[in-house]
Amino acid sequence: MTGEAKLGSSAPKIRFREPQIEMAHGAGGKASRRLVEGLFAPFFFGGSPEPLGDAAHLEINGAQIAVTTDSFVVNPLVFPGGSIGELAVNGTVNDLAVSGARPETIVVTLILEAGLRTEVLHAEIQAMANAAQEADVRIAGGDTKVVEHGKADSMYITTTGLGAPLPGIQVDSRSVRPGDKVLLSGPIGDHGITILLARGELDMEGDLRSDTRSVFPMVRAVAQAAGPGVRWMRDPTRGGVATSLNELARDCGLGVILFEDSVPVRDAVRGACELLGLDPLHIANEGQFLTVVAPDLADAALKALQETPGGEAARIIGEIRERPAGSVLVTTLYGGSRIVDMLVGDPLPRIC
Amino acid sequence: MKYVDEFRDPELINKAADEIRRLADPNRHYRLMEVCGGHTHAIYRFGLKDVLPPNIELIHGPGCPVCVLPMGRIDDALSIAENPDVIFAAFGDMMRVPGTNGSPLEHKARGMDVRIVYSPSDAIKLAKTNPQKHVMFFAIGFETTAPSTALTLQRAKSEGLHNFSVFCNHVTIIPAIRAILDSPDMRLDGFIGPGHVSTVIGCRPYEWIAQNEHKPIVVCGFEPLDLLQSIVMLLTQLQKGEARVENQYKRVVPWEGNRAALKAMAETFQLRPYFEWRGLGFISQSALRIHEQYAEWDAEQRFHVPGIRVTDPKAAQCGEVLKGVLKPAQCKLFGRECTPENPVGALMVSSEGSCAAYFNYEHRKNALVTSLNAPA
DSSP states (O other), X not given: OBOOOOOOOSSOOOOOOOSSOOGGGGSSSHHHHHHIIIIIHHHHSOSSOOOOBSSEEEEXXXXXXXXXXXXXXXXXXXXXXXXXXXXXXXXXXXXXXXXXXXXXXXXXXXXXXTTOOHHHHHHHHHHHHXXXXXXXXXXXXXXXXXXXXXXXXXXXXXXXXXEEEXXXXXXXGGGOOTTOEEEEOSOOSHHHHHHXXXXXXXXXXXXXXXXXXXXXXXXXXXXXXXXXXXXXXXXXXXXXXXXXXXXXXXXXXXXXXXXXXXXOOOHHHHHHHHHHTOOGGGSOOSSOOEEEEOHHHHHXXXXXXXXXXXXXXXXXXXXXXXXXXXXXXXEOTTSOEEEOOOOOSOSSOOOO | OTTTGGGSOHHHHHHHHHHHHHHSOTTOOEEEEEEEHHHHHHHHHTTGGGGSOTTEEEEEEEEOHHHHSOHHHHHHHHXXXXXXXXXXXXXXXXXTOOBTTBOHHHHHHTTOOXXXXXXXXXXXXXXXXXXTSEEEEEEEXXXXXXXXXXXXXXXXXXXXXXXXXXXXXXXXXXXXXXXXXXXXXXXXXXXXXOSHHHHHHOSGGGHHHHHTTOOOEEEOOSSHHHHHHHHHHHXXXXXXXXXXXXXXXXXXXXXXXXHHHHHHHHHHEEEOSEEEETTTEEEXXXXXXXXXXXXXXXXXXXXXXXXXXXXXXXXXXXXXXXXXXXXXXXXXXXXXXXXXXXXXXXXXXXXXXXXXXXXXXXXXXXXXXXXXXXXX
């Protein structure tokens, strides 16, 4: 997460008082938010941060620049539909895209464990190069560190991305209004469940692939079709759709109503979630994005999405209402409803 | 998805809800207990309270194994796992259950070797891949999960696996229902009977509830339509003044139960003379320990167990909530000191715990009923 720095305030107010870091602090849910807002934001952003977005938009010597960074620690390194290298490029590309920027350039930091087989590294570097070419971004440089055997799990990758803000759209949760529509680009949960199955700890098999890909073509299509009507965008990675929408609800102070039957979920993902007691709304994605669009432009945005390759399964999955303020409510066709909160704890660590 | 979608069909659900409204006597208040935590979870997850008439009150029962386990048992098991040669293996929903000095997950962050497994056979696999370590599986659950622990014990014995043991917390459902019925502050009209437990024990063990206590009980599945259909069946019996055991979950539950599973359990477990339940106190013959013939795989015999007894934090009213006397939100700590993130009691941890279900799906909702009815 990235926000704009405001320096010069007095002693930061630290609200994060937990005695040690737990896996949950990296899971993208409530604990992550407490850490970012309670420890990082007070030091880096002077206490009262702007709502934290996927990338910061800065002005440097008159030039508009979007910047973001992300680290990848996924285990296993290679999984159906992708690998850590591909994820490292697409993840950062997507953070730039949903901030409303065209991804341009990436720099890479590799942390390698001594003993890593060269062919494994070779494959990942190739995967990064391919993903960069496909996403039309340039890899401009990087850094490599090697740590002792046993001090890292094969390899970790950090990518930092620079992008150019798209003209005519302003992604800001505070611009969201009651009546706005919530759009989703396609079926959810593929990545998280694929990783879970790829670990082979479950003795379960499923015909699933990670959805890792650049979402920029779809973002661009929505921006062209609905420009000023695009209020907010987010790629629902760790913590899933539920966590992203809860962050939105909290940031804008409004309620998000989801129509359960409209949320696309593949049968294999639903089945695995039923068996494991997980909610697909909490499962990570690496190639989908959510957007909130003004009601009069929502249909145009949906049409543009569906006409973009990869966006065929896009749907309007919900809408913004005054209440439940700050919460996400899922409704069913038979009139039942439930609150869906951010992810608590971490059912599936190290998925990206 | 087959066997799921047809039980979530809005049209059928609306029909069942209509039938419930037709059967329910508006001058009568119905108190029905869903025994099983899985039902509690489903009721909140599918928002079923929204489709039931207000005079049908669902009371959450004691059928959440994580919730009824006293904290001392967790402390005992964790004290064994303080030994650096021991790997503590448990299901995921145990990981965040608080012990006196923190949950298994917090112990893991402090360096204890704690692993999440999805079945006891995963724990066996763990023992085989870590021959220099001892793997202790923290077994928990009603008759639903006891057979898989039983088969695992049999396998450990037949394969001569010596670096594996089970810390057994299995409990049985019938004594708990009896304790609830014996409780003077509990007036119930009928039971939504356990689904998964009944796949193992069958329906016969409930007959005394109908015959001696004159309460109807319907063994029920876990989809929205299952629950509504079971309520229809209960109301039909109540309207006729009947009290019978019925099986709504026939697609899974045989009337006689699962003989092979019961046989494996009889071979590997013995009844404990008594066992402590959170909220319900000591209940005689309500839990299983590992059979003498499997003593080598019984963590309680293999290791020194301190036998820690801890009372729940005074302000927490887990016991009253477990017995169905209080609703989750009526507990003084609910939503303030006790949340899913910082649980004080186990009912706030397990997905089957009524407090967690209520907090996750229902809490904050009451204020919004109007917003649902408002135009889009």
